[in-house]
Structure formats: C-alpha cells, structure tokens
Amino acid sequence: MSEAGLRPRAVFLDRDGTLIEEVGYLDRPERVALYPWSTDAIRAFNRAGVRVVLVTNQSGIARGFFTEEVVRTVHDHLAELLAAGRAHIDAYYYCPHHPDGKIAEYARKCDCRKPGPGLVERAERELGIDPGRSFAVGDRWLDIGLARAVGARGILVRTGYGVTEEGRPPEGLAADAVVDNLIGAASWILKELC
Numbered sequence: 001m002s003e004a005g006l007r008p009r010a011v012f013l014d015r016d017g018t019l020i021e022e023v024g025y026l027d028r029p030e031r032v033a034l035y036p037w038s039t040d041a042i043r044a045f046n047r048a049g050v051r052v053v054l055v056t057n058q059s060g061i062a063r064g065f066f067t068e069e070v071v072r073t074v075h076d077h078l079a080e081l082l083a084a085g086r087a088h089i090d091a092y093y094y095c096p097h098h099p100d101g102k103i104a105e106y107a108r109k110c111d112c113r114k115p116g117p118g119l120v121e122r123a124e125r126e127l128g129i130d131p132g133r134s135f136a137v138g139d140r141w142l143d144i145g146l147a148r149a150v151g152a153r154g155i156l157v158r159t160g161y162g163v164t165e166e167g168r169p170p171e172g173l174a175a176d177a178v179v180d181n182l183i184g185a186a187s188w189i190l191k192e193l194c
C-alpha cells in the first residue's frame with residue numbers, strides 16, 4: 001500500500017494496564033513497571049512508521065492525589081526506559097480532569113477524558129495524524145469507545161483490567177480484536193498494514 005500523500009497513522013496507546021502495569025493511582029516514577037514485551041512492541045511501531053501517541057486519563061490530578069508535574073515526571077521516566085531499548089513514544093497526552101474532582105481548576109466535564117475525542121483531536125492538530133487510519137489500544141472499554149468516537153479501530157488487551165472487561169462488554173460496543181497483550185496488539189496491527 002502506498003503511504004504517499006496520506007496523513008500518518010497512529011496507535012493511540014493507553015498507559016496503565018496496557019503499556020505499564022496497572023498499580024492504581026500512579027503517583028511516583030519508581031512505581032512505573034513496563035510489561036516485559038512493551039519496549040519491543042513500541043519499537044515495532046517505530047520501525048513500521050506508525051506514530052505512537054500515549055493517551056491516558058489521569059483523574060488523580062483532579063482528585064488531588066498528585067500533580068501534573070508528577071505525571072510529567074512519570075512520562076519522562078517512561079521515555080528513558082523506552083530509550084534504553086531504542087524505542088520511543090511520539091507524544092504523551094493526558095486528561096487531568098474529572099467532573100467530581102476536588103481541585104477546582106480540573107473539576108469539570110471535558111472532552112479529553114476518554115472516550116471523549118479531545119486527545120485524539122490534539123494529535124490530529126499537532127502531529128497531523130489521520131484518526132481514520134489509526135488504532136486505539138487499551139485494557140478498558142472506554143479505550144474502544146475512544147476508537148469508535150474518532151473512527152479508528154479498537155483493540156482490547158487482556159492485561160490490566162482487560163480480562164475482566166472482556167467478560168462484560170457494554171451494549172453496542174465491540175472491539176475489532178481482543179488480544180492477550182500489547183505485543184499481540186502490535187502483531188495484529190502490523191498485519192493489517194501489509
């Protein structure tokens with residue numbers, strides 16, 4: 001398939017339970033634990049020319065559990081871990097909001113909390129991504145909901161909350177694929193590109 005003249009594809013990648021272990025509210029960089037296959041999966045996307053855009057709901061900011069600064073420190077640490085394996089994430093986007101938040105400036109309904117399309121629209125604006133040629137990967141149905149909201153394909157992974165989520169699909173929402181983990185998602189996506 002010719003890529004000429006087309007806007008780039010991306011994988012909109014969930015963080016907790018998909019790229020790194022789900023540990024509840026992640027409030028310190030020392031608690032970041034990549035799954036053993038995560039670096040290989042990201043490197044495979046890098047080599048295939050698929051942009052990797054991390055999109056994560058971080059309502060812990062609105063709830064007052066940690067600050068945006070902490071989230072940025074976590075992402076800097078994550079970038080270092082991936083760089084050690086010659087892999088990189090092209091952009092790190094997060095939603096700091098929640099309607100029931102305690103911190104006034106973040107306590108609101110927004111359009112960037114997944115499955116809202118705000119973070120993907122930002123990637124479209126800032127990185128020129130074509131969501132219609134892209135994929136969302138995550139361990140929650142809201143990640144699949146995001147895919148639906150932006151016209152991307154959605155892949156549910158069985159890590160994190162994924163096994164539980166697989167057993168209780170919401171009415172009217174189905175994943176394009178359900179796979180064991182992120183490397184399974186990478187295999188599925190890269191096969192689709194051939």
Ligand SMILES: [Mg+2]
Nearest residue numbers: 014016017139
């Ligand atoms: Mg998740």
Ligand SMILES: [Zn+2]
Nearest residue numbers: 095110112113
């Ligand atoms: Zn938001």
